[in-house]
Amino acid sequence: MEFFIPVHVYEGIGIVKARSRELAALGTKALIVTGKNSAKKNGSLRDVEEALASEGIPAAVFSDVEENPAAETIMKARDWGLSEGVDFVVGLGGGSALDAAKLIALMICHKDEGPDFLFDKNADNLSLPVAAIPTTCGTGSELTAVSILTLPEKRSKSSTPHRIFPKIALLDGTYLKSAPRQVLNNTAIDALGHMIESIINVKSSDFSRMTAMEGIAEWRRSKDVLLGKKEPSDEDYQNLIKASGLGGIAIAQTGTSLPHALSYPITFEMKMPHGQAIGFFEASFLRESPEALSSMILEQAGFSSPDAFEDFYREVCGNPLISEDLLCQAVEMTLNNPAKLETAPFRVDQEMLLRIAGLKKS
Ligand SMILES: [Fe+2]
Known part of the structure; x- marks a missing residue:
């Protein structure tokens, strides 16, 4: 029997700002990965940006993660993250955004690899540190090492073989209010x-x-x-x-x-x-x-x-x-x-x- 959960979990209303120091300790420049609208609407994006700014940490935002993301999106965000010189990733949103954040953190550390790397069972799991902030109440991705991608050629979805636990998870239920x-x-x-x-x-x-x-x-x-x-x-x-x-x-x-x-x-x-x-x-x-x-x-x-x-x-x-x-x-x-x-x-x-x-x- 093994029970393993290497994630610092912080939970409570207002937790993103309350734990700005822990968030900022992950690096010197953040890539915030989120979907198109909801993180703006529910106030979570503003909270993350303010928390990072209060610690003097700049951030770039990739807000193009679609529902059930495909490898293409990961590659696009990887290129954006590399061009911005980020050294940690904040996943913000539902399961799609959080799963994408983990894989983007992986691919930034493997800048010469193509999309096949995402499904390579023999590949390593080296990734930038990830913070995960869920704004829906189902995925659990903030506390798992798994990421799921759409596989258009198989007309289905699949877990990728990579195991990437976020370093920290910040759970604030009030982001659910506008869902x-x-x-x-x-x-x-x-x-x-x-x-x-x-x-x-x-x-x-x-x-x-x-x-x-x-x-x-x-x-x-x-x-x-x-x-x-x-x-x-x-x-x-x-x-x-x-x-x-x-x-x-x-x-x-x-x-x-x-x-x-x-x-x-x-x-x-x-x-x-x-x-x-x-x-x-x-x-x-x-x-x-x-x-x-x-x-x-x-x-x-x-x-x-x-x-x-x-x-x-x-x-x-x-x-x-x-x-x-x-x-x-x-x-x-x-x-x-x-x-x-x-x-x-x-x-x-x-x-x-x-x-x-x-x-x-x-
Ligand atoms: Fe599920």
Whole structure:
């Protein structure tokens, strides 16, 4: 058993400015990596710029990270970072921005390499230091070493082989305030999915399970916000961002499992948000899992059964229509991914995947 999380985690409202010294200690010039709009809207970009300026640290901004980034974006940002002479990277945003930040930090240290380096299993992981500041409540990327890129030629997404933990993660839930409700809901389902898939996993240990179970407890405290039954307070936002971080720590130990694998071609083909796509498979994954584990998870999350959880998912994420063809394709791709199949603590065959995909009755 191993439990490893080499990230300084700072959590609380106003934490970016409160920890300006720790942020500035990462280098002498920052590359802030973010998406097009939300970091401006939620105030996080201003906070980071002010925190760095207060410590006399200049920053360049790359704000062109798209949803589900492709290698091309990483290369473009690498060139921009090199031309600006940056020596650390601040990832700011949802999973796409944080994943991109890690890979940009990697590629800046490998300035003569092409995009193939991103998927080279034998390549080293030398990177600039990274700070990660999430502004959605699902990815957990701020506390994992993994980065996911879109693979246009495979019509799917994939983890890159590089392992890059951020040096510091700054968790301030108030950046969630301006997120559209649907983003909040989808990303919160992603966080819960991480905790489910970490617990129902061959690599699960007492330590990772404890982390995931605490994450589910935090998540449950604010789940009425997702249903629109409760006006969110600052505490709710903080609970949700903490749940997301705890889910990140849990999957940093175990990885994710079948629902994530099944979701990737769906996200690629339908441009479906990640949380909505993985959530589609979670209730059926629980139905196929050992009863002791699934009932422990459902009880901790406050659901009486997998059906009750499925109803909740439909209420907060909608009822996505995915064609049978695409679901079959997702099953096929997952069957061809033995590493993912082996994450389940039970035997997985085609019949089972068809049931998890909703193509066969349980
Ligand atoms: Fe995820």
